[in-house]
Amino acid sequence: MFVAWRDLRFAKGRFALMGSVIVLITLLVGLLSALTAGLARANTSALTGLPADHLSFARPPAGQSVSFTASSVGERQWRALAGRPGIESAQPIGISTVNAEAGHHTAAVSAFGVRPRSGLAPGETAPGTAVLSQRAADDLGARPGDRVSLSGTTLRVSAVAGDASYSHTPVVWIDLGDWQHVAPGGQRAGERATVIALRSGGGADLAAADRAAGTETRTVDGALEAIGSYQAENGSLQLMRGFLFVISAMVIGAFFTVWTIQRSGDIAVLKALGSSTPYLLRDALGQAVIMLVGGTALGTVLAALIGAFVPDSVPFVMEPLTTIGPAVVMTVLGAAGAALSIRRITAVDPLTALGSAR
Amino acid sequence: MSLQLDDITLTYPDGDGRVTALDRVTLHVPAGTVTAVVGPSGSGKSSLLAVAATLVTPDSGTVTVGGTPTGSIGRAERAELRRRRLGIVFQQPNLLPSLTALEQLQVMAHLDGHRPREVRERAEELLAAVGLTDQARRRPHQLSGGQRQRVNIARALMNEPSVLLVDEPTSALDHERGAAVLDLLARLTRERGTATVLVTHDRAHLAVADDVREMVDGRLTAAGPARDAAGGAPYAPTPELDSASDSSTATC
Known part of the structure; x- marks a missing residue:
């Protein structure tokens, strides 16, 4: 030098x-x-922040890739996955983008429907309530105790927690039963969800589980490709x-x-x-x-x-x-x-x- | 420690054939002496220097530098030999533009793995020997042509070489400064016991040499001592060579 x-x-x-x-x-x-x-x-932060290592989609038709938009899984499928050896937890998540209103404020939000005590939401969800992410609360000007309307369904804000976001919209965590009413399209009636969040111990035979349940499972990172805009x-x-x-x-x-x-x-x-x-x-x-x-x-x-x-x-x-x-x-x-x-x-x-x- | 070239032949490709640059050249330069090589342009003087500097491998013959035969050594060893045993005074000073005069000398030691600080004293001593103590912190563009050439000489002596190869050192200097540079080279050769080969076309400066050789068409001939041993008469050049050198350029 x-x-x-x-x-x-x-x-x-x-x-x-x-x-x-x-x-x-x-x-x-x-x-x-x-x-x-x-x-x-x-x-993607709503997905990457989930306490899960895999996401299972409804198996798409031959020649097509999985997508959050097209996926719709039923109760039989998440029960089938939950019963597989090596799978510690299989929790359904309903995901859809809806209009939210609170007073004079409106905002596009992603409604994430989860079952009570699933551990997926940053706060406890129950029928008739919603947990708002911070940005959703800011956009809607809502605080705990306020009422928000998601696609015509009115819910009480139980908590403001986390900063989860999905497809550039803030996330509102609601009960899966409420989500089935809120989600656009009548096809979601009944015990349906979008994907199944899996927590596996590492020894699970996911390919066999997919064959049994009619699903296609991806790692969480791999599943991000299924978000259309991502x-x-x-x-x-x-x-x-x-x-x-x-x-x-x-x-x-x-x-x-x-x-x-x-x-x-x-x-x-x-x-x-x-x-x-x-x-x-x-x-x-x-x-x-x-x-x-x-x-x-x-x-x-x-x-x-x-x-x-x-x-x-x-x-x-x-x-x-x-x-x-x-x-x-x-x-x-x-x-x-x-x-x-x-x-x-x-x-x-x-x-x-x-x-x-x- | 001396320089010895034995039966050196060097050819270069030239179209379909080859041209002979050195034709069975033998030269022995004892330590502490200056041997001048004169000759017209294209006679092979630069090829002789290139072979002696281990920059070119001859077709045949042996080159021995300070007792080390160079024929069988690899490129890295030849570089090491140039670093430690050979000093080259280039025709143009070829100083590195970003280095001061002092650093031009220190870099020689750095090439050999020494810290510049360790050799500072020696570099300063050499600069003093060539009369540049006050110019040590100047860069080449801040020095005159003669000063640059003196740095060139000091740099060549930095690693205490046993052989000094000097290529037309006065071509860029006026007569007076050229004479001073040659006197300096001769003095340093005797003081430090180096074997010096001086390639020059300037016959006025041959008096500093202990031995003078003529190079003509790649062949080296003995031209005799530069001064007569008894009376110190200056070397008398051949008329043909004199006219050739008058018309030649700095390049040989």
Whole structure:
């Protein structure tokens, strides 16, 4: 790093320019990552927060994938699953998006119907009552004791708890029997639900259970793909993030390609003086890593500062995973791009140092 | 410790055939002496330096640097040999633009795994030897051509080489400064006991050499001592070579 450090100080302008590009790309990736995580949470937190490890859907027709919209399971199915060895708990959940009213306030909410003492809701549900998530309570201006109407069915607010959200709407936890009245479409009459939340001990034969119950079981994370909007939304954002990572690696690679070509004369001199190629590669890669770490650190700090001022209404999650994670990926991919470009150091002929062309 | 080249032949590809750059060249440079190699452009002087510097492997013959035969050693060992036994004074100073004069010398030790701080004193001593104590913190663009060339020389001596290869050190300097640089090289050669090969086309500076060889068409011939042992008469060049050197450029 003897020469690399001094090059960084000497060619301040060039490295500052490239460093600024890294800072800006990191900032963009950081903000996009936080937004992706925020949107994902708004789409799925009600499911990922369930005390369950699997969700069972009604088996879809051949050639179709499971979806929360199309799935409808009956009491026979959750009883069949509950009776399977290794399955500790099988609880039905009804899920539907409905209009809610409280006084003069209206809001679209996701009604999650669960059975009493199922342990799925953040508060105790009972017939005729509703547990509102914080955002649902805020949107409806409702507090415990108030009355809310879900698709014409009036319920008393028993508690405000949790911040569960599903498909970008706040969740209202109600009794499964009430949900069967509230859910749109008459097909849900009777003992029906949307999916079955499973808690298994790990030894359960879920494939056999599915065959017996006529269901298709997914892990909770795998089940998220069954939310219609989630896959398209998350896929688009992840694609953007991926492109940004690739672009940053290519930009860094291009910079170090030009930089290596520019200093190929110096490299030839160092080789002629007896420098080993590994020494020169370490020096150049170290220089790249210093610039990457500095640039991504500054970009991450800026993203965190901006994130601190983003209003609560924007789905924006600043967590270690969404801030440090992209910075680490940027650094690793950038170093890979730099490594690919500085490999041309190996091809520099020290004999050129003896010429008079420099 | 000396430099010995025995029966060296070097050819380069040239279209369908090969051109001979060095034709059975033998040269022995004892420690503490300067051997000048003169010759017209394209005669093979630079090829001779490249072979001696282990930058090119000859087709046949042996190169022995400070007692170490270089024929059978690999690329890493050759680099180590250049670091520890060889000093190269380039035709152009070839200084690294981001380093100060002092750091140009310290980097030589760093290449060999030493901390720059450990060799600071030696680097300062060498800069003093070439008269650049006051310029130690200046970068190449802040130095004159002559000062850069003196840093080039000091850098070549930094790792106490047993062999010093000097390629047209005065080509970028005026006559007076060129003479001063050559005097410095000769003095340092004797003081430090290096075996120095001086490639030059400037016959006015041959007086500093203990031995002078002519390179013509890849063959090295003995041209005699630079000074007459009894009277110190300067080396008298051949008329053909003189005219060739007058018309040649800095490149050899």
